Amino acid sequence: MIILGINAYHPDSSACLLVDGKIKIAIEEERINRVKHWAGFPILSIKKCLEDQKILLSDINFIAINNNPFSNLYNKLKYVISKRPYFNFYLQRFKSLHKKKNILQILNDNFGGLNNHCKLINIDHHLSHLASAYYDSLFENSVNLSVDGFGNFSSVSWGLARNNEVKIDERILFPHSLGIFYEAFTQFLGFHNFGDEYKVMGLSSYGKPTENHKLKNIINLKKKGKFELNVKYFNHHKNDASYSWNNTSPKTSILFNKNIEKLFGPPIKSAKMLEDFHKNIACSVQNQYEEALFHMLNYIYDKYKISNLTLSGGCAQNSLANGKIIKNTKFSSIFVPSNPGDAGGAIGAAYVAWYNLKKLRPKRNLTAYLGTNYKNDEVKNFIHLNKDTLLKKKCIFLEYKDEKELLKFISEEIAEEKIVGWFQGKMEWGPRALGNRSIIADPRNKNIKDIINMKIKRRESFRPFAPSIILEEVNNWFDNFDEEELFMSKVIKFKDDKKELVAGVTHIDGTGRLQTVKFKDNPRFYNLIKSFQKITGVPILLNTSFNENEPIVFTLDNALQCFLRTEMDILVIENWVIHR
8 A cells, every 4th residue: 555645735845655554755845946844735755755666656545635624623613703804814724725625636737647546635734743753653652742833723732642543632723822922933033934933942042031921921821731822912813914835935924913012122123133132032932832831741641641752743843842841741751753843744644544544553664764865876977977067176076985984084074173064875854964964063163163154054153053972972971861862852951071072062051952873773874973983082973954044955966066155175975075
């Protein structure tokens, strides 16, 4: 049985293939079309998935999408009748719904040859989130929580999974949303691109929670783990709220209104205008988000008395909050998938469809490396085709036959403060570079963040870079480390005597968003870190995504062009090394 899972006409559009219960490939559309967070129909991702697996569209038995227009239908109608919002508000949503109902026709128009017996299966947005986490976790029984902006009229869903079945027991409905709360203040603080919330998270470490008392007027905690937004401060429930989610980079209208300005003054137009007061707002927003999250989690634990937790939804990427859950709740084990946001819903939808059809748990996917890869012959041909360009740019390029020599050379160069583009194996699934499409550098250099920003990234100075550390060494370097952290989903504190040793990846509050690297998961990246440790005594590398204000590189040409237009020192593609 072959199931095509898709996230369509929603931010971070994506596709995956589930074959006989196992995920074979998963790709986000933005990686191919180079438009960040692209929202629309993932034609290119579907095409690439089919090509990679040598599967025809006619081979597909079912198509699962992480959207069910009938979810919460009663609550939608009830809201319309009671609130009587303007007609245009719902006209936009009807148009979006119409597109999502014509998935099979769109596939036929673009590919042709769709199997006449192929069926479209609509899966609730949040059920898709919950399934994407539970089925890939090692848990047999777990509590599952999904938190995001909105999907199928709800922003939060939770429930219990046992005997391989995922259920939703409770929801928090429109217009109340932690995602909207956080995004509104992201906009207020001058970050206007969709998905910029992580910048507020980084900024929050520089402030103090001095504005908590004001925010309590805006978000109110309720009984049974719930919360409500004071909607008089927001626009998202009004007729003038607009969303551009059709074949474009997502754009959201301003979510806050003048009442916010009465509390906090005028919004800033650019992050360059940030002052200490704004850092305090960021810290307070993060603090209130965490308070609401822990409020939900403590209620959920008391309800189910199960210590295993999975997190999903876009808000599950708040790694700063995730790192505090065990300390602030009774949960003892947490799993966050590598792609917990909307893109990951493609896999979740495929999982639910498989379970509903077969009554079997899908095979656990224990890796983030689900994308495409290149063989060394392909790399060799690519280097040959670009030989003249490389020579013109005065680049040296050579192939290493011995992997140990390659790793020794690169680790020595990193120790000499060289910045390396590292391209190997299968592309990561999710927003984090995890050692296959990464830029890597020496974490010991306290100035390395500025060097990378000057040479390549050109991003805000308050945003930290992440440490990748071999699993066996984590307890020697981090406090209160409780379990493997393969996907950079938690921020935890470095030990006091280690912070200065890796100042390049230690945030201002002494924390790091770590990736633990295991040999069996990524032997080449693991061995590179080990090689660096032999030279320096430090079992950590600075790891950030291989890009320059764009989606993470996808093709060989993406990698080469990023190398050539920046001041990156070295590019490694499989066994080939290019340096200036």
